[in-house]
Amino acid sequence: MVSKLLVFGGNGFLGRRICQEAVKNGFQVMSLSRSGRPPRPQSLQDKEWIGEVQWEAADVFDPLSYNRHLRDATDVVHSLGILLEDESYKVKVRNPLNKSFDLKSLIPSFGSNPLDKKNPNFTYERMNKESALILAQAFRQTLSSNESKRAEMPTFTYISADKGFPLIPKGYINSKRQAEAELMHYEDFFRPILVRPGFMFDEYKTSSDARSYVHNGLELLNCGNRVLLRNKLHFVNELIRPTISTQQVSRNIISKIRDPSFSGIVSLESMLSMN
Template identity: 95%
Template sequence: MVSKLLVFGGNGFLGKRICQEAVNNGFQVMSLSRSGRPPRPQSPQDKDWIGEVQWEAADVFDPLSYNRHLRDATDVVHSLGILLEDESYKVKVRNPLNKSFDFKSLMPSFGSNPLDKKNPNFTYERMNKESALILAQAFRQTLSSHEAKRRDMPTFTYISADKGFPLIPKGYINSKRQAEAELMHYEGLFRPILVRPGFMFDEYKTTADARSYVHNGLELLNCGNRVLLRNKLRFVNELIRPTISTQQVSRNIISKIKDPSFSGIVSLESMLSMN
């Protein structure tokens, strides 16, 4: 039996790499997003796996738009969320050539313009927490009527976060932790997999943007912490966290989905330690 993986936000920064890794591991993959469009290829290899994914449009807040896809899904991934709630938190990152970049480019992509203040869903509560719980409840209802047909317990993967970030409101990490706690209540119906990546970058990125500059800065700080402080100061270790590639995160997610004994939190340290 071929496993069917549904990735909500599968055309986003991390979501597309989850789709790619799942295809490479023999999953039947469907991406659901507001637009339903595939991502732009970033390398020649991308064209191959993109052609293997079924790209569909759906609204995570409206289960009627995707219930039919959940009925035969063995695994679901929630790869949606926001880092900032509105434009008042927007900052600029400048490179040595004085080119400015919008901080919103660091945020996950989930469809239409996330910085549209007319969008009532653009809050931590709605995007980071309620969207996941609505999806989990819809998945649970599907499982209750089809569980007899399933040999292995299905999985629900939630992309959470390692820590909060300086200058980012506490509501960001609080909404993530609240969603995690609620999802663990479903243990027994499906395996909750709660993934906590740090700042992510893509291994195939070839052009500089805001994310690239932030990534380089964080890597420099991490290097200094390792070489000069030898990671001995706990408060520094809590503040300066390692970065991780979307490919590493995706490999860990698929590995945990395929492990029938695993449920719970996937920490940043455990992901970095995986070969």
């Protein structure tokens, strides 16, 4: 039986690489997102695997929009979430760098204009926690109502985070940890796989944008910690964390999905140690 993987947010920065790795490993793959559109290919290789994925539109907060897809799914990935409660930051991160770029523009401001209209769903509580729990509950109900027995325990993968980031509100990491704790309660229905990557970059990204700017800065700090301090100071190691590529994270996710004995946390260190 071919495993069917549903990736919520499959056209996103990490989600697209999860889809790519799943196709490579013989999964039947479906991406679900608000737009239902595939990502823009960055290479000829991208065009090949993108054509193998089924791209569908759905609203994670509305199970009626995707329940039919859950019925024959063996594995589900929740690759949704936000770093800041400001919708504009994702556009700023993706845009090419120019002379007017200011890193401070990515830092959240303390205090906001009460007249500004904000998306009520664009909060840590809704995007990082509730969206995952709504999806997990929908998957559990589908599994409970499905009378056919499965050869292996289904999986539910949640993209969490390694640590909080300096200058990022604590609500970010708190919402991730709260979601993790709730998802572990579903162990009788599926294997929870809780993935904790650090700052991510794409190995095939060629253009310069805000993400590459931050990545280069973090790599410089990591190099200094490794060469000058030899990673011997615990508090420095906790503050300056290694970066990891979306490709490495995706390989680890598919590996853990295929391992019927695994459930629980996938740490940043364990992902970096995997070849």
